[in-house]
Amino acid sequence: MKAFFILLATIVAFPLAAQDGAPPAPFAYRQLDNPAQEAAAQELMETLRCLKCQSQSIADSDAAMAGDMRHQVRIRIAAGDSPDEVRDWLIERYGDYVSYEPVMSATTWPLFAIPVLLVLVAGLLFARRFRRRA
């Protein structure tokens, strides 16, 4: 009998109780009917960061909050907002952090500038060295 229960436990999954009480938002998992709008929404969702699971985009995450964010993106796109307007709406609330696509700003420009600078310095060093040899 005990062996039977152990066997049962190994073959049947016991999912933990759902984290919250509400069903997913209507457009969390439902695509928009208009294919062009859905494509725009999908492209945008891949560039927005899930705030609960910060290393995923909201398109990749199954967190309830990511679902609610997808819902917002889809209904706003369906209502005629441009992807940039939806992105700006979120950045207005969460700052650049919500953008999963790197943006150049007052705080992030060194990330873009330093590699360029290093390549330039390396190039100069090489140039000097080769000239000396020649």
Next chain:
Amino acid sequence: MSWRLWLPFMVFFGFLGLAAYQLSQPKDDEIRSAMVGKELPYFTLPPASLDLPGVDSRYFADGKPKLLNIWASWCLPCIAEAPQLEQLKEEGAEIVGVAIRDKPTDVMRFLSQHGNPYTRIGRDDLSEVQLGIGSSGVPETFVIDGNGIITYQHIGDIRPENVPVLLEELRKAGQ
């Protein structure tokens, strides 16, 4: 040998040291709301329980500063902050709740078990208010001044040491 030869090594070990230091620091994954200092966006939420009314954003513009507590009955840290909310209420703070993705039966069970510090609780099934005010988790507590402007954000559960801070922020918002 020129000292300059050592320069690349020093840069390299400097970088290593910096990386080691950063690794030893606790991860800061709090996302502060960019809405602090701005007006509460318009919203209207139905009641989350049978006993208390829902929440309308216009309710915050009645001249009296209030706390807006984002919480949920399924959220464990919300149980931990319940005594502190009770204390804030006793000190005269008005606390308006927004229940995220919650069911009325669960909300009422939570309130009967852990006490009810709220005057109103709105039901936010789509996290609309949460996204609207730039909150990224439960629980979070916002101070809203009498004109409906967000003046302060507290991220995470309210610990006993945070109570005076919130009372002070409420007082400042009332000036």
